[in-house]
Structures are given as structure tokens and as C-alpha cells.
Amino acid sequence: SYSVLKLCIGDPDPEEARDLLEQIDLLLSKGALVDVPGSRVAPLPMVARSGRVGLVKAFIASGANVSAVLTDIDEDVGKTALEVAREAGHHDVEAALMDAGAE
Numbered sequence: 001s002y003s004v005l006k007l008c009i010g011d012p013d014p015e016e017a018r019d020l021l022e023q024i025d026l027l028l029s030k031g032a033l034v035d036v037p038g039s040r041v042a043p044l045p046m047v048a049r050s051g052r053v054g055l056v057k058a059f060i061a062s063g064a065n066v067s068a069v070l071t072d073i074d075e076d077v078g079k080t081a082l083e084v085a086r087e088a089g090h091h092d093v094e095a096a097l098m099d100a101g102a103e
Contacts, residue, residue, distance in 0.1 A: 048081035
């Protein structure tokens with residue numbers, strides 16, 4: 001979740017963003033849990049807001065809950081991935097989420 005936070009909330013330079021994406025990809029390929037029970041981080045909505053459709057699809061394929069909402073550590077607390085993608089104008093992310101059953 002640190003890598004997701006750093007990528008989506010931080011301001012990584014292109015090289016750091018590439019490294020973070022590689023870390024996330026490695027973790028997902030090794031079966032890392034996307035949604036950790038009791039965690040204060042809801043990664044899918046954060047990734048959806050970033051507009052990274054490939055990462056959104058990877059999280060969905062890894063079992064991310066498409067109905068998860070942002071938690072109290074985020075200014076958009078209570079919003080779903082679909083809501084934040086729609087608000088940010090990320091239509092490709094919105095379509096991917098809807099294809100996965102998000103409402």
C-alpha cells in the first residue's frame with residue numbers, strides 16, 4: 001500500500017513512478033492482497049483517480065473490490081473508484097470499472 005500511496009498521492013518523478021509501478025506489478029504477480037481487511041487504505045479508488053487504466057485493470061484482475069470506498073485518510077472519503085474516475089474525467093478507467101461490475 002505504501003507504493004500505491006506514493007504513486008497516487010505523492011509527486012514522484014518519472015523514474016520514481018516507473019520504479020513504483022514495477023514494485024506494484026511484482027507484488028501483484030506474487031499474489032499480494034489488494035484489499036487488506038482493516039486497512040485504512042482503499043487502493044482501487046486511489047488508482048482510479050490517478051487515471052492509470054492499466055493499473056486499475058491489474059488491481060481488478062487481482063481481486064480488488066470495485067465497490068471499495070476511500071477511507072478517512074483521503075479528502076474524498078466515502079467515494080468509490082467509479083465516482084472518483086468519473087469526477088476526474090478518466091473515461092477509460094470508468095469503462096474498465098463498469099466492465100468489472102462497478103455501479
